[in-house]
Amino acid sequence: MDGPCDPIHMQRALIDNWALFAGILMLMVANGLMMTLLTIRGSELGFSSTVVGIMQAGYPAGALIGTVIAPRMIEGSGHVRAFAALASLCSISAIIHLLTDDPYTWTAMRVLAGFCFPGLYVITESWLNGEVENHQRAQVLSVYFFAQFGGQAFGTALIGVPGASVTVLFGTVSILISLSIVPLLLTAGDPPDYEVPERMPMRSLFRISPIAVIGSILSGATMGALFASGPLYGLDLGMTRGQAAGISVALTLAGAVAQYPAAYVADRFDRRGALIGLSAIGCLVVVYSLLQSGEAALTLRFAIMSAACVPVYSVCLAHANDQLRRSQVVAAGGAMAFSLNLGLFFGVFSGPAIMDLMGRTGLMLYLLLLFGLTLLITLLRRVQRESPEETGKVVTVGSFGQPQTAYWSAETMVAEGQEDDAGESSE
Template sequence: MRNLLLPLMSLLSGVGLLVVGTGLLFSVIGAQAGSANFPVLVTGLIMSAYFGGFIFGTYWCPAVIRRVGHIRAFAAMASIASTVPLLHALWLNPWFWGGLRFVTGVCLVGLYIVVESWLNVLAQSHQRGKVFAAYMAISGVAMALGNWLILVGDRLGFVPFVMVSIMFSFALLPITLTPVAEPEPTAAPKLALMALFATSPIGVLGAVASGLLTGAFYSLGHVFGQRVGFSELGIATFMAATILGGAAFQWPVGHLSDRNDRRWVLFWVCAAGAAVAMAGFYFALKSEAALIVLGVVYGGLTFTVYGLCVAHVNDLIDRSRVLQVTSGLLLLHGVGATVGPTLAGGLMDWLGPGSLLLYFTGVLVSLAVLIVYFIRAIPKNRGEPGQKDGFVAMGSSSPALLQLDPRGESADTVREPSA
């Protein structure tokens, strides 16, 4: 174990720096696009390009890795990823920025695939759950720190882009200096939409909805705070507090779902999240502090939606299908995250910046209504407490990390499809 501890810490610290840089880049692009008076719809399109690149990279990067190997692919993508942030400062143009965001998404998913593949090599079977949990915790805290880093230096100048480049470059040091055997090439996941929907319509719709929510939040949260007149400290704190709330609520909500029908837990999470978003819409122009507090609760509820959907689907399938099914849900989440910023940006241009919270409310209410419909249409639930695997906190990383999910370690009996 001691021989593995240092390499594991090195890889996890490298991932943390990558995520810090990613969070900072989201914030700085939102801030500078807002200051340049880009329409919010245009800003949403720019941000959507990142998630589009992430989805494209999920398919393209494994082929590159198989062709040239993990190390060469990692070096190439790392070089591009640390250079692209600097290019944003050279030309303030939405089309140019959209292209750069697409390239960033491709490169980052490639880096995550390589690093997470190495984690899979290092983590022994009895350690996989702990490594998975550590990865998710580090990612959540790092994303929150990235949003706070925008307060350092001139947020509208060259400095934030330099800091992102530095974070990406420093992330390579612990990763490249770690002696890790090259893993087996990662296969691109298969997206069998009809099979997934037949297994669990609630899981599929929930995965898309979670992408619609988180993609819009990460992409336009800073623009929202800027347009409603919050201070830079208030915006950074709102973003970070919401992300940290999402990390803190994962386990209590997950524990509740382990003991009850996950579908109804998901319904009440959506209903409560919609109520909090509506309260936030009321307070958006009135109290910065109140919105930050509501952000903690909102993040705590809505950031659990994806994990609940994955857990519900995994309650219904044979364990031999865990990686395939969860990879499909991850890509559906990515599709939602790609579309979300554009939809939310268009609504904000039409109804004003506070309507981002109305967008959140609409997505959550729609999902809650669909959950009730499918529960009534297919009332039989195979995911009873005695049949369930435990809830596992999930994030929107790459398919390679899913191999660390402890739910996929052993075979189990096949369960019948349900809602």
């Protein structure tokens, strides 16, 4: 007899939720395209790296607000209305980028996009989370994860399409965001009931797990600096628009692929050992980049740096959950996402600004500082305190510009823990 996790049940879960997957895929393609296009186009318009950094920092600034307000919008207006409102505002922001080349307006629109996109992700995740059974949640989350990274990488790659004008690219962003509403409007099922999840104060989480909070902030700062400065670094070396976009594609895909071996090591051995290993790899690659100037293996070097920093947040999230009661896990997810966005805001602004002040060498020294701080702080915590007992698996989460799935990831861990308890009690 087939179990609840057999391929037929899994296929049915995916078919039943096709509208949500289609919507998130279009959103990720649009967001990936717009995120890198703004950096490259801003540089072409003569914006300094500092101005580009300030403009791009509007996204995580808006996200800090959006992740708090969006749940209340869902509770007050419902999933479909909230999604339609936020998607419409996002589509407008893409068009305004096309109509003006004023950095102040671009920054304001980036804040608007940062407010809307995370809100759209929260709506999609909460709807999907309410529709999926506990035994299917981890598998569906994996499909959702691939839609995130695959969509963002594909959207970024569109910048390199020969003959694609700025008008066509910005228009594509607006069209995709508008189209993402259609599958949800056509879905036959009703959205699930929704309650605003509780949020744990970041101070409380810091007292429980300092390394989880500090690691999330440093991971966000490193990711932000890499994703915001990578294309600028390539353009500064004389790369074409398509080649610079290729760096962003490599950052996205490498960060996605690296999450699985990093999770394996963190689950089988030690969370903090995985953090130490990732940070050490990042330091080594940055040192090599300082010694090796020019374009030689540049995209590969950036890809390895991404592989060393993107999984850090997932491991920190699991490390925090190891020290929490099961009733605290979901509430702590919001504090972890806030920590990451705080780091992203700082990194997205500071990376390009340092590159403006100190050139490409300055950016590498800054990345070395961030990787080095993560390594040093983790080593100190490992000496001061023994590792807690591991209570769940590392769950993959998104990077810059992607859903962090903080609440869903937490609920997946809780569900898996409940199934484990049920299995033990039945033995």
